[in-house]
Amino acid sequence: RLSPRTDSGGKPRGTHLVSQSRSRPLLSPPLQDGCAEAEEAAGPGGLSLVPPSLPEEGRMDLNPSFLGIALRSLLAIDLWLSKKLGVCAGESSSWGSVRPLMKLLEISGHGITWLLGTLYCLCRSDSWAGREVLMNLLFALLLDLLVVALIKGLVRRRRPAHNQMDMFVTLSVDKYSFPSGHATRASLVSRFILKHLVLAIPLRVLVVLWAFILGLSRVMLGRHNVTDVAFGFFLGYMQYSIVDYCWLSPHNAPVLFILWNQQ
């Protein structure tokens, strides 16, 4: 049933759907007391104009904002595309045979791999310059874990239904999918490497390719929706700017470097 939406002065502002049934609403929560009269006034099952006494919960807006429509459309496209691209989500999926390779890629971008690798290199490093870069990489990785955990805990977006939760070592917030921690790490680390390591062009291309394929593999494995990965890339890129801005050096963080030197 359609009824006019009114402002506080009783002037019509838009149109709402009102539930047909009082006991079991079709599109909205149960109608409250004030709505009963509105239903009576509407008569049996027709299009009608009712008085402005409907509570907000009993209405469904039929003229949402442009932003609302755009966001809903984006979400629908995101879910549709993510499902289509989730070709390695299970062994029986169309690309199920490449799943082990995708899981290998997953480990290459895992937090533990990068933390342990950086700590190992830090222990082996015998130059101040090397130690400075690695100390900042460690800081970047920890910052990334913290930021991603905070956002995942706040947003609480569920992982896609077709995902199998068989990931290598996860934190409790990793049951959520927005943003992709692998994507943030991939873009943060690759930007870091490109800035601080002197590499030949083919190796630089390989670093960018690794980050891109790692992001894509998250969707192909069914771990994430496309928007989780896209936002993850953006977030990781921005996180590097924070690391660059707060760059730790023996001048601004002498204690850190002296302590490490005594290990």
Ligand SMILES: CC(C)=CCC/C(C)=C/CC/C(C)=C/COP(=O)(O)O
């Ligand atoms: C120091 C410390 C808290 C280490 C924890 C390392 C760890 C277990 C990180 C989890 C990495 C992970 C599985 C992230 C999830 O990635 P998504 O791409 O699936 O969001």
